[in-house]
Amino acid sequence: MNTKFILAGIFACIGVFANGQTKLIAHKSHSGSTETFETALKNDFFDLESSNFGEVPFHKRPKHILDSVVFVSDTITVLVCSNKSNSPGNQSEKYAITLSNHPIVSKKHSKKKIKTFLQEEYNFQNSLDSVPFIEYKESTTKLPKNKKKEGSFSLISQNPNQTPFDNSKLLLVGLVGVFAVLAAFISLKWKQLRFWN
Incomplete structure (x- = not known):
């Protein structure tokens, strides 16, 4: 009983003196x-x-640099950035920030307003006057509807009498399913026998 009080006293003293x-x-x-x-x-x-x-100590703080602003669509904008640490020997690291449905960073606003917002919000270390604003345009080349990619198959067949899988694949899937059910049943019975013995 006394040891419990002694331990409680020791922990109380440690809590008082070991302040973080x-x-x-x-x-x-x-x-x-x-x-x-x-x-x-x-x-x-x-x-x-x-x-x-x-x-973070000042000499280890990274310098965040905005490389480019890419407008992917009307609602999605990607900020391509890099950071360089102030400590010697560290290389720059590239990363991207994706802004979706942002009220300011969109094609609706002027570049000047967007640059002012980015400088205030993200505090980039470089001048944003030289940062390129790139508009992404989707490619107009599309595959013809009848032409399939190599190695693909359609789930909905053009022929109503033909299934998307051949019989050997269906047989293989069926055997795997039967084996899984049989293994589960045997495992359950084995555990029940071990429990009763």
């Missing part, structure tokens, strides 16, 4: 004013290197 909240986070979360915060920073009250848990 830093001074900087505590100041911000307890409504510290800007004036007192600036005073605290000037007097170096905080250990700034280890005081911002979760915030």
